[in-house]
Amino acid sequence: MIARPALTLRGIRKSYPGVVAVDDVDLDLYPGEIHALVGENGAGKSTLSAIAFGETRADAGSVEASGTVGLVHQHFELVGRLRVWENVLLGREPRRGWRIDETAAHERVRAVAERNGLAIDPDALVEGLPIGVQQRVELLRELDREPSVLLLDEPTAALAPAEIAAFFATVQRLAQRGTAVMIVTHKLQEVIAYATRVSVMRHGTIVARMETATTSVDAIARAMVGGDLPGVAAREATQPTPCLTIEALCAGAGETRIEGLHLEVRAGEIVGIAGVEGNGQSTLADAVAGMIGYDGRIAFAHPRATLGVIPQDRQREALVMPWSIVENVVLGRQDRPGIRRGVVIDRAHALADAQRIKERFDVRTPSLDVPVRTLSGGNQQKVVVGRALIDSPDVVLAYNPTRGIDVGAAALVQSRLMEARNRGAAVLLISFELDEILALADRIAVMYRGAIVGDFERSNVDRAAIGRLMAGLSNA
Amino acid sequence: MKLRRTLAGPLGAIILLVVLMSLAMIVAGTSPLDGFAALFQGALGGTSQIGETLVATSALLFPALGIALAFRGGLFNIGAEGQLLIGALFAGAVGAQLHLPGWLGMIVLLALGALGGGLWGAIAGWMKARFNANEIIATLMLNFVAAYLSLALVNGPLRGPLATGAETAWLDQRYWLPTLLPGSRLSIGILVALAFALVLYWVFTRTVFGYKLRAAGDAPEAARRAGIDIGRITWISLALSGAIAGVGGATIVTGELHRFNTQLSPGYGFIGIAVALVGDLQPLWICLAAFGFGILEAGGLAMQASAQVPKDAIHVIEGLIILVLAARRYVAARTETAAV
Amino acid sequence: MKVKSLAALLAAATSVLSLAACGHHRGPAPGQLxxxxxxxxxxxxxxxxxxxxxxxxxxxxxxxxxxxxxxxxxxxxxxxxxxxxxxxxxxxxxxxxxxxxxxxxxxxxxxxxxxxxxxxxxxxxxxxxxxxxxREQDGSFLAGALAAMVSKTHHIAFLGGQDIPLIEKFQAGYIAGAREIDPTIKVDVKYAGSFDDVAAGKEIANLLFGDGADIIYTAAGKVGLGAIDAVKSHDHDYIIGVDSDQDALAPGRVLTSMVKKVxxxxxxxxxxxxxxxxxxxxxxxxxxDGAIGLTDFKYTKQDIGAANLARLHAIQAAIVSGKIVPPSTLKALAAFRPVPL
Missing domain, CATH: 3.40.50.2300 (Response regulator)
Known part of the structure; x- marks a missing residue:
């Protein structure tokens, strides 16, 4: 490429107490390219993109941009109680006198959405929207500013397969119009499929720069981990016996309502729920976890059966972010014998548990006393999964257990789930990533509009048929 | 680094306090040097002075500890004033009619204080848990109910025969808490307060209840999913919060005033919010903060008496600091929950 | 950043302190009473x-x-x-x-x-x-005697703050003084139940005037101010004030004040x-001691008349000499008999 770079980073260095997050990185982004930035959790990707966006100041080095830089966060920064158009134009509302010109605002949001092929209702309240749609709002907000450089942090982590294709179509259109796009991601298939170039980060430096046309998922992954990938634990033979039975389940309301759902999960097997987000998966998970009321029957094989839950939103539903790892390891287990001794918490026990999780899950942290807020997403998720599995529960409920975490951490989490199955746990795996379900599940149930619309044994899986069922085409 | 961050708030508050008080003194026509000399002399210049400071410390420590307990559970209890008053009312009303051995009577009266304040807190907690009423509004409004209820009762059936204001009769001398510091008004009430601080420290750091409380406060959704009954935690923590403030009210009655008066608190329940926040909601730091505010209370009166700076100036300034600290904390909590 | 701004604040605080240090000292001088x-x-x-x-x-x-x-x-x-x-x-x-x-x-x-x-x-x-x-009963005795002399309805009243021993001294002395002049005079007694409820004072005074009393002696702190407010609209009635000289609060309508010279x-x-x-x-x-007594009737001399004033002086002399001993309790009042002068 001969064009002048839209964004130039030179000699960027940034350290936090005890860690060098980014160490002497050079990077150029050219107009019209889709540049993937990959690396394991903690490799420095987020810090680098925050520096590029101007959110974080580098200790050393220079950042030069030819125009505005937009950033779409992995964790959305939307105001739930405002409407879509209000969020998109927040702070830049068209005015008529001292009032907001609502007509013009609607028109502008509609136009930006149309131009970029993003379908959205400008009047919807953001808090009621599925995550995938919320992301479109976030994206629209940046696109409205016509950025010359667009940074996307894990943009597809929350999207269904069909949405992912549409999303990349949008991104490619943007690139063709001359925007420089940088995607921070873990999904290497997407990198190969849609990006033009890829930079791999490890321990704060860029260790490889490749053209996607001449590389492979394997090569990128090896560069990321600095060697061969850890494999997922082997599937062992088990004797499945009924463990969790769901009959005629009705729960929830609106689009995510479940109506007459039947499902059986047996000990020693993983049942994967495939489906596009927003088809009642969270309602199913909440009902099984006992978080909402329901009609019908959810029965465990024995009355004292224990349940380990990996919630979908680790930061809000699973962890107390300002607390230490040790304290978080107690959460949800505070009344269990062993942890609870009379009216007090047995701290030695909690510390031993945390130590065990740290070792078994390779949680990378300077100490078990640091707030989980300071851990990378992958390490946070390892704590959550470790806690869910530490008491060897009879039933495991895993909701997108590897969302937004790097390949190494994901492989580890998947291995532990497989091991739980191998020792005889009944695992209910709800995931929006079909690949994950295909890799782990013994049986696959497809969920669409609050019901199970298809059922596949591992031995006769038909990926195309599953895809059609997920999209609501019933004559599979 | 971390120390600097934790100290920045309270330290900033202290500096702000010094600057504002200096201005108030200048406005009142007194040199700040004289003013502060009078303040510290009046607060720490002798046994009786230290006694007065510790009397105020004790009066502030109870509501501040109660407030801290509620705040740690994510509940903005600003009703400590009313809870303290009702606790004092229970102790004063019953104390005037009691026929028990002295030591037993004292324990009964403090327990009654806990009961009264706890009841007042529990009402707000029940309203929140049952009807999802905003606890800020519920506790605030209950302050007024407490004030008018106690006024009506003490002007009516509970009025002491010789009382000229809204007061009950005096307690029999055998129920007066023993003096801790001879030559001062300081009773052993402050030891009760310090014991509460230690117990609370233990509750927060060691117990399952404290753990659940903090979880409910720091991450309500994660706490709910961890099987913690948020509604139960809500009313229990508000009841306990009120009970601690109520014991404070009872110690004022049995320790210093020896009868109930509707005006017995010059706003301890509100200043207690500042004490709790300056103490970073940590019981042991709160003891230190209460001592600081006790110096202001006792020294402020001495300053008024010797340097003609109205004590109210100090209350105005304290109010400003409460506002700044509370707003900061509330905004921080709001933005954290909003960033979903 | 934080530390810098704190330091700046501290510097500002110190300079304010040192600037203002030149203010004058207002404490007592050594050896001063x-x-x-x-x-x-x-x-x-x-x-x-x-x-x-x-x-x-x-x-x-x-x-x-x-x-x-x-x-x-x-x-x-x-x-x-x-x-x-x-x-x-x-x-x-x-x-x-x-x-x-x-x-x-x-x-x-x-x-x-x-x-x-x-x-x-x-x-x-x-x-x-x-x-x-x-000895409030001494001054109250004089107030009662004066009230009995001036009353046209042979009906006067007493308004107390709270029914406590201190106020009983006022009441007993007042009634005894009235009987000294007019043994059959009717004296209404009311208590406000407070020393600071001004509104109650006004209300009770109007009630007493309505019942026919034409002079009210108030021994009720701020409650008395309400009674004085009430008498402003009664042209033929009087209040007797208490503690301080309250004559000027409603000139001509406050007959006198029983001054307690604290x-x-x-x-x-x-x-x-x-x-x-x-x-x-x-x-x-x-x-x-001159610490108890009536005022000098600045606004009401005409209404009282010289003869009554002379009689009042005689009674005062009799009290000072011990010939009359005003009662200080209701019990003593019951035993009180007018002393012929």
Whole structure:
């Protein structure tokens, strides 16, 4: 490429107490390219993109941009109680006198959405929207500013397969119009499929720069981990016996309502729920976890059966972010014998548990006393999964257990789930990533509009048929 | 680094306090040097002075500890004033009619204080848990109910025969808490307060209840999913919060005033919010903060008496600091929950 | 950043402090007579005995060169802290104004045996407390006699604050004085149940006037101010004020005031301290000390008439000489018989 770079980073260095997050990185982004930035959790990707966006100041080095830089966060920064158009134009509302010109605002949001092929209702309240749609709002907000450089942090982590294709179509259109796009991601298939170039980060430096046309998922992954990938634990033979039975389940309301759902999960097997987000998966998970009321029957094989839950939103539903790892390891287990001794918490026990999780899950942290807020997403998720599995529960409920975490951490989490199955746990795996379900599940149930619309044994899986069922085409 | 961050708030508050008080003194026509000399002399210049400071410390420590307990559970209890008053009312009303051995009577009266304040807190907690009423509004409004209820009762059936204001009769001398510091008004009430601080420290750091409380406060959704009954935690923590403030009210009655008066608190329940926040909601730091505010209370009166700076100036300034600290904390909590 | 701004604030604070350090010092001079006073809930501006006591303090300042300081109490809960605060500043004498403070002063006085206190209207049995009381029944006797002379309806009234021994002295003396002049006179007695409910005072006064009483003697603190407000719209009725000279509050309608010169007592106590012979124990002030008496009838001389005034003087002389002993309790009142002069 001969064009002048839209964004130039030179000699960027940034350290936090005890860690060098980014160490002497050079990077150029050219107009019209889709540049993937990959690396394991903690490799420095987020810090680098925050520096590029101007959110974080580098200790050393220079950042030069030819125009505005937009950033779409992995964790959305939307105001739930405002409407879509209000969020998109927040702070830049068209005015008529001292009032907001609502007509013009609607028109502008509609136009930006149309131009970029993003379908959205400008009047919807953001808090009621599925995550995938919320992301479109976030994206629209940046696109409205016509950025010359667009940074996307894990943009597809929350999207269904069909949405992912549409999303990349949008991104490619943007690139063709001359925007420089940088995607921070873990999904290497997407990198190969849609990006033009890829930079791999490890321990704060860029260790490889490749053209996607001449590389492979394997090569990128090896560069990321600095060697061969850890494999997922082997599937062992088990004797499945009924463990969790769901009959005629009705729960929830609106689009995510479940109506007459039947499902059986047996000990020693993983049942994967495939489906596009927003088809009642969270309602199913909440009902099984006992978080909402329901009609019908959810029965465990024995009355004292224990349940380990990996919630979908680790930061809000699973962890107390300002607390230490040790304290978080107690959460949800505070009344269990062993942890609870009379009216007090047995701290030695909690510390031993945390130590065990740290070792078994390779949680990378300077100490078990640091707030989980300071851990990378992958390490946070390892704590959550470790806690869910530490008491060897009879039933495991895993909701997108590897969302937004790097390949190494994901492989580890998947291995532990497989091991739980191998020792005889009944695992209910709800995931929006079909690949994950295909890799782990013994049986696959497809969920669409609050019901199970298809059922596949591992031995006769038909990926195309599953895809059609997920999209609501019933004559599979 | 971390120390600097934790100290920045309270330290900033202290500096702000010094600057504002200096201005108030200048406005009142007194040199700040004289003013502060009078303040510290009046607060720490002798046994009786230290006694007065510790009397105020004790009066502030109870509501501040109660407030801290509620705040740690994510509940903005600003009703400590009313809870303290009702606790004092229970102790004063019953104390005037009691026929028990002295030591037993004292324990009964403090327990009654806990009961009264706890009841007042529990009402707000029940309203929140049952009807999802905003606890800020519920506790605030209950302050007024407490004030008018106690006024009506003490002007009516509970009025002491010789009382000229809204007061009950005096307690029999055998129920007066023993003096801790001879030559001062300081009773052993402050030891009760310090014991509460230690117990609370233990509750927060060691117990399952404290753990659940903090979880409910720091991450309500994660706490709910961890099987913690948020509604139960809500009313229990508000009841306990009120009970601690109520014991404070009872110690004022049995320790210093020896009868109930509707005006017995010059706003301890509100200043207690500042004490709790300056103490970073940590019981042991709160003891230190209460001592600081006790110096202001006792020294402020001495300053008024010797340097003609109205004590109210100090209350105005304290109010400003409460506002700044509370707003900061509330905004921080709001933005954290909003960033979903 | 944070630390820098803190440092800036600190610097600002220090400069403010040093700039302002040139302000003048207002504390007492070494060796100066120092007098502190704690008002009761009536506070300064009650136009009654808190104000009267304060006048005594001002008198001490003017004539004895005393350094004075007043702490006002907003509620009874302030008494102990206020008394202790003045104690801690080592005032030569700390005055507690009003019997309301009796039990609180007793407690504080026991905690500080080295400090001198004076209390008005109560008797506290502590060696370091001077108890100042007045023979209110003497002045009230004169007020009752005058009321009986002036009343056209042979029907007068008494409005008390609260039914307590102190006010009983006013009531007994007043009724006895009225009977001295007119043994069959009707005297209505009402209590407001408070010393500060001005509205109640006005209401009760209107009620008493409506029942036919044409003169009301108020012994009720601020409640009396309500009664004085009421009499402004009654052209033929009178109020007799109390404690301070209240004649000017409704000129011509306040017949006289039974003045209790707390200022005289406060000054005398201060003077005894200055002279090195401090009063102690229970000190009673009466007619002969000039601490109790009626006003000089500035607005009402015409209404009363010279003959009545002469008669009043005779009664006063009889009380001073001991020929008449006004009763101080209702029990003593029952035994009281008019003394022929």
């Amino acid at each position: 120092t007098l502190g006073m704690v008002t009761d809930v009536g506070g300064l501006g009650d136009r009654s005995f808190n104000d009267s006591a304060y006048r005594g303090l001002l008198m001490s300042k003017a004539r004895l060169g005393a350094y004075i300081q007043v702490l006002q109490s907003r509620s009874a809960a302030d008494y102990q802290p206020n008394l202790t605060a003045l104690t801690n500043l080592h005032f030569g004498m700390v005055y507690a104004i009003g019997f309301l403070m009796g039990l609180d002063l007793d407690q504080v006085a026991k905690q500080h045996p080295q400090q001198r206190y004076a209390i008005v209207d109560a008797v506290i049995d502590d060696p370091n407390v001077v108890s100042i009381t007045f 200022d005289v007592a406060v000054f005398d106590v201060a003077k005894s301290l200055r002279d090195g012979k401090p009063m102690h124990g229970h000190v009673v002030f009466g007619l002969k």
